[in-house]
Amino acid sequence: MDIILRAEGISKTYISGQVKVSALKKCDVEIEKGEFTAIVGKSGSGKSTLLRILGTIDKPDEGKVYIADKEIENLKSAELAKFRRTQIGFVYQDYSLIPEYTAYENIILPLVLDGKDADVDEVMELMESLRIEYCRDKFPEQMSGGEQQRVAIARALIAHPAVIFADEPTGNLDAASAETVAKMLSFAASKYKQTIVMVTHDRQMAEYADRILTIVDGTVTGGVGI
Numbered sequence: 001m002d003i004i005l006r007a008e009g010i011s012k013t014y015i016s017g018q019v020k021v022s023a024l025k026k027c028d029v030e031i032e033k034g035e036f037t038a039i040v041g042k043s044g045s046g047k048s049t050l051l052r053i054l055g056t057i058d059k060p061d062e063g064k065v066y067i068a069d070k071e072i073e074n075l076k077s078a079e080l081a082k083f084r085r086t087q088i089g090f091v092y093q094d095y096s097l098i099p100e101y102t103a104y105e106n107i108i109l110p111l112v113l114d115g116k117d118a119d120v121d122e123v124m125e126l127m128e129s130l131r132i133e134y135c136r137d138k139f140p141e142q143m144s145g146g147e148q149q150r151v152a153i154a155r156a157l158i159a160h161p162a163v164i165f166a167d168e169p170t171g172n173l174d175a176a177s178a179e180t181v182a183k184m185l186s187f188a189a190s191k192y193k194q195t196i197v198m199v200t201h202d203r204q205m206a207e208y209a210d211r212i213l214t215i216v217d218g219t220v221t222g223g224v225g226i
């Protein structure tokens with residue numbers, strides 16, 4: 001087995017005022033290269049926290065994260081920034097598009113940051129497959145939630161990163177668009193050996209995954225192979 005992503009004993013506690021929330025409690029996760037994993041669980045169970053830590057966007061209080069056998073904690077900040085830019089695509093639950101940039105400019109951002117030229121035809125093809133080509137010159141505030149969500153998905157896919165983390169990528173989409181996204185992610189894993197880790201509430205979306213991890217109250221309980 002070629003393990004691309006490994007988290008050991010991950011714990012995370014949030015403190016706001018007097019209140020402490022144990023969002024994650026000693027979680028262990030292993031993900032194989034090219035695998036499409038879905039993470040499911042109730043609202044507040046710790047899914048986004050786990051995804052952010054696996055995606056190196058947030059740090060655990062305890063535990064270690066390894067990506068392709070590199071321990072994240074040991075990377076210097078410049079190395080980590082380059083690693084994130086080139087190896088990781090992240091679809092945030094709130095999309096996190098840049099308001100001053102058009103849809104097109106948001107999508108090509110990972111390439112621009114890495115000093116690469118965008119292939120206009122490839123970007124337009126990706127936008128067409130997500131049915132957002134008509135949003136090309138629109139700014140985020142001029143787009144619907146579902147359109148912004150698909151722009152965020154295109155931005156995560158454009159640079160063909162080794163690992164794509166997607167937090168509820170279909171939360172705002174109609175059934176047909178959600179199916180398109182699920183198929184695109186599944187195709188990225190099977191055809192291009194990209195590794196996909198997706199949080200979802202939607203049982204039907206989870207069916208597209210190779211494996212479902214369930215998280216209950218901050219603990220990863222089950223890795224069901226389907």
Ligand SMILES: Nc1ncnc2c1ncn2[C@@H]1O[C@H](COP(=O)(O)OP(=O)(O)OP(=O)(O)O)[C@@H](O)[C@H]1O
Binds near residue numbers: 041043050
């Ligand atoms: N920045 C924060 N400060 C304080 N508490 C937080 C913070 N972020 C998350 N939490 C708490 O940690 C727990 C886990 O949150 P998380 O966002 O990981 O849940 P989730 O499973 O993604 O939920 P949802 O399905 O609603 O997106 C929740 O109880 C939440 O209230």
Ligand SMILES: [Mg+2]
Binds near residue numbers: 047048049093167
């Ligand atoms: Mg969440």
